[in-house]
Amino acid sequence: xxxxxxxxLKCEQCGTLYPPEDECQTCCPQCGPRYGTLxxxxxxxxxxxxxxxxxxxxxxDMSMFRYRELLPxxxxxxxxxxxxxxxxxxxxxxxxxxxxxxxxxxxxxGLNPTASYKDRASAIAVARARELDFEAICTASTGNAAAxxxxxAASVHLPCIVIVPVATPQAKLMxxxxxxxxxxxxxxxxxxxxxxxxxxxxxxxxxxxxxxxxPYLVEGKKTGAIELAEQMGFDVPxxxxxxxxxxxxxxxxxxxxxxxxxxxxxxxxxxxIGVQAAGANxxxxxxxxxxxxxxxxxxxxxxxxxxxxxxxxxxxxxxxxALKAVKSVGGxxxxxxxxxxxxxxxxMPLETGVFGExxxxxxxxxLIKASPSLGKDVSAAVLITGSGLKDLxxxxxxxxxxxxxxxxxxxxxxxxxxxxRQNEER
Ligand SMILES: [Zn+2]
Numbered sequence: 001x002x003x004x005x006x007x008x009l010k011c012e013q014c015g016t017l018y019p020p021e022d023e024c025q026t027c028c029p030q031c032g033p034r035y036g037t038l039x040x041x042x043x044x045x046x047x048x049x050x051x052x053x054x055x056x057x058x059x060x061d062m063s064m065f066r067y068r069e070l071l072p073x074x075x076x077x078x079x080x081x082x083x084x085x086x087x088x089x090x091x092x093x094x095x096x097x098x099x100x101x102x103x104x105x106x107x108x109x110g111l112n113p114t115a116s117y118k119d120r121a122s123a124i125a126v127a128r129a130r131e132l133d134f135e136a137i138c139t140a141s142t143g144n145a146a147a148x149x150x151x152x153a154a155s156v157h158l159p160c161i162v163i164v165p166v167a168t169p170q171a172k173l174m175x176x177x178x179x180x181x182x183x184x185x186x187x188x189x190x191x192x193x194x195x196x197x198x199x200x201x202x203x204x205x206x207x208x209x210x211x212x213x214x215p216y217l218v219e220g221k222k223t224g225a226i227e228l229a230e231q232m233g234f235d236v237p238x239x240x241x242x243x244x245x246x247x248x249x250x251x252x253x254x255x256x257x258x259x260x261x262x263x264x265x266x267x268x269x270x271x272x273i274g275v276q277a278a279g280a281n282x283x284x285x286x287x288x289x290x291x292x293x294x295x296x297x298x299x300x301x302x303x304x305x306x307x308x309x310x311x312x313x314x315x316x317x318x319x320x321x322a323l324k325a326v327k328s329v330g331g332x333x334x335x336x337x338x339x340x341x342x343x344x345x346x347x348m349p350l351e352t353g354v355f356g357e358x359x360x361x362x363x364x365x366x367l368i369k370a371s372p373s374l375g376k377d378v379s380a381a382v383l384i385t386g387s388g389l390k391d392l393x394x395x396x397x398x399x400x401x402x403x404x405x406x407x408x409x410x411x412x413x414x415x416x417x418x419x420x421r422q423n424e425e426r
């Protein structure tokens with residue numbers, strides 16, 4: 001079971017289909033790593049016979065593995081035991097009203113086991129590592145992917161090595177350490193960490209989970225799209241906003257939406273809008289050129305900078321796949337400044353009830369910025385890719401507790417009322 005679903009690994013650039021036996025193949029040997037990972041090519045005619053809409057909606061597995069027919073994991077025994085996916089979708093009438101849109105939804109992937117979307121990809125990578133008998137798994141990360149991999153690996157007692165920039169937020173580092181990963185901070189960037197994983201994995205024979213290297217991650221990342229659609233009764237929103245670093249999540253989302261349409265579960269794909277930070281906007285620049293020249297390519301930025309650490313990427317490894325994926329669903333790329341991200345970080349919890357990390361607020365900032373051009377009947381969804389508790393240093397620049405604590409007595413009542421009134425006025 002399972003093997004029949006995977007036709008092979010396909011290069012989207014030259015079209016070569018590598019047989020599924022080449023399971024450790026990462027990129028196309030002819031085209032090179034610049035074009036991203038190979039695509040897991042699934043047999044949709046076969047899957048259509050296995051997976052029907054109504055039985056699916058009655059399934060009791062409330063995790064990403066409820067879509068097992070669409071995943072490249074062969075044995076159910078290799079799944080990680082953590083509960084990943086089926087994260088909630090909330091509608092915010094206040095956001096819709098403030099932004100003059102038809103409906104606004106947020107999907108809170110901060111509620112995954114390690115509080116980020118990356119758990120969806122790590123679960124697939126660890127399951128594949130077990131199926132392929134790797135003795136250890138390693139990743140480069142800006143923080144969330146490593147924290148997530150550490151947890152998934154710990155849950156099945158697989159040794160885990162993570163290579164991260166030394167400036168990674170504390171909360172993410174503590175997660176990696178708590179789950180027993182070997183943490184290797186480097187005095188360098190995420191892009192340098194990525195290159196190092198390729199060398200060490202080759203040298204020591206570990207599986208490499210790095211996004212843009214491991215071809216199975218996109219398959220885990222597509223489950224957020226499939227879930228969002230199912231949770232909305234397969235009546236997908238008009239637009240979906242997501243922040244973009246290396247381009248892996250957005251590539252997965254587009255794939256998920258397209259698969260649902262292929263299977264006849266939906267009648268259209270939402271426009272997926274990739275939001276980048278202005279200081280790390282490689283794909284926004286690339287998108288503009290792509291629209292002008294028809295050529296999907298990008299120029300790396302040597303020193304990307306943004307407060308949104310999770311998307312501070314100068315060389316997006318799935319960049320070209322992301323550009324093509326977004327074009328195929330009629331979406332686009334846009335950027336927002338760090339000030340716009342901070343503003344969105346303040347607004348999002350008040351308007352939606354969800355506290356997101358700066359990269360999640362980036363997607364919300366995109367929604368705010370794009371809203372005047374969307375139209376008052378449009379339904380929009382925002383993907384919250386990580387919890388706000390992941391980066392308290394940035395949060396600390398936005399909010400402060402009161403320096404003058406009150407006497408713990410009902411006699412302080414007037415002052416309490418005054419504080420409530422002041423807070424409401426803000
Ligand atoms: Zn190729």
